[in-house]
Amino acid sequence: MTQHASPQLLRRYADSDPTLAADMVWALEVHLESCANCRARLATEASAVAPLVDEIWASIVPDTTPAAVHRTRRLAVWATPAMVPWLAMTALITLIALVADRLVAPPYPSLALLLAPIAPVAGVAAAWARGLDPAHELVAATPRAGLYLVLRRTLAVLVVVIPLMAVATWTSPLRWLLPCLAFTVATLALGGFVGVSRAAVGLVTGWAALVMGPSLVSQRLPSVLEPAALGAWVAVLVAGAVVVRLRATVYTRLAT
Amino acid sequence: MPRVVSAAEIAPTTYPFEIHARGLKVRAGRRMAVDGVDLSLTTGVHGLLGPNGAGKTTLIRALATVLRPAGGELDLLGGASQRDVRRRLGYLPQDFGFYRRFTVREFVEYMAWLKEMPKADIPGAVQRAIDRVDLTDRADARLKTLSGGMVRRAGIAQAIVNDPAILLLDEPTAGLDPAQRMHFRGLLRDMTDICVVVSTHLVEDVAAACTDVVLLNEGRVVFQGATEALAAAGTETDPGDSPIERGYSALLAKGAAR
């Protein structure tokens, strides 16, 4: 922008001169939005508005109380506040399992390892359960609701839970990772049919009763956590992912 | 900054009604709560009246696209895609839940983000919405510290933050004191250029702010027309303390008698 407005032009603009051509006004206004120099010169020519400007400042000043420093809750776009207590509970249980493993004699299988697959289920349920997310209906009605939001929140859960579990079961890192992901996806998939809370409760009690209980009683690692079973877990993961993808619209509606 | 005006923006509107429903049926649990509703609503403030259990909330939820209709047709904004409709929709449910530790501003910003507003527009739009509902001096207070009426105003702010073309309010004046209700009616009177549906069972709110009224009973539309016509439908013998209440009772009785 090489050419600037002349003082006469600015004066005519400032005085709301009706003979100023419309295309001139257009060009001038566009120019003024990007040129601080011309704005400053306009201020000197705009003596007519000076009293108005001073008056307005006087009326604004009393309302400029020290502004509260507000941290924008950007974290909320990843995890809702409702999820936080459940993630905290998961962390606490993991800690307890870790301590229990250190205290209990070797023949017992690692409690942390047994818990690892179902660790994310509570967090995932908290992200979607109608009873747990107070803003459920509001969120479901928005354009962003849907698979994208589901994946974001699930990622937030996994980001918290997986490192926790990795630390708690550092002797056998990979046995539980695929089962963990499979359970995450299964909670979402099943949740689309019977509701996330019911799905979560069902999966957790099922795992506790059918796998954890017998494993602790027989003091042997369950066969489903052996490397040979990985293929089955992959199948569950893929099937669950397909179901979630196909039924993605359930997250854009009010859960019944 | 000069902006580019797209052709789509100035194309003539192809639809006559923002909300167009034919034979709409919506289930709530086992019941068919909305049972064959015909509705054609254009811009203006429309009141949705009816006794408890008439299906008002279910109808509003169907209009907000959070409930899938079980039958009939529903065209919003001329049959636009659900995502487009939701971007231009504002919804305040009856028992709207919120995150207690959020401040008013954070809550409205979060909802603005969820409504996929352009990131640069959000702070200005949030401030404008907060100012319109008169919560400016409490904008940075946590929601749990606010009274019920103020929380509801924050709810209204999130509903209008994206400058919606359709605004759905389910019992928005519940818990508001008379002064707040008057302010709310003033807010409604400013919105005659968009399609507003206000579901309420407070007849005076309807009388003061609505251009026309839809009376719902047992899932069906019993009356749709101007507020004056509703008032004219009642006679001295019908129960009620005002012409509109009398008209309301008269039409409900007539509907039940059929």
Place this chain on the structure above:
Amino acid sequence: MPDEEELVRLVARGDRAAFEQLYRRTAPWLAVRLRRRCADDQVVAEVMQETYLAVWRAAGGFAGATVNGSAVGWLWTIAARRLVDAFRRRARDTVAPLAEEPVSPAAEDEALSDVVGDEVGVALGRLAPELRQVLQAMVVDGLTVRETATLLGVPEGTVKTRARRARLAMREALS
């Protein structure tokens, strides 16, 4: 001397001196621009008050959101929308206080040809006033169809029709 964007960032941190400086630098420009759209100085005062208070409160959001954006452009988007809100409130009771239409241009106007090319400038000048008003509100002021309708006091359909006619006329004039 800090530019306006830097000032807004300081305002976001609660710096009242920066806020006053921002005001002194931008208020004259804003006042003049608003007065060209609204004949009622009281409404202009109201709008400016609301705008700067909104800036004081919402500056944090601007500083975070737009890295390349212009602070003055942001200021205008807030002011324009507050102006529309004010007109909407007034339209309920009285007629909207629009500014006067410019009469035929004086002969000795110089061209600001770098910004608007000569041909475009001439084409704009030849547009019927009501068409140019709509175009100005939408392109220069950045308003939506609905906001333009409220500002000019005409129905939305009319705004759209005029915008289309203006476009057509401009295209014809420039071809």
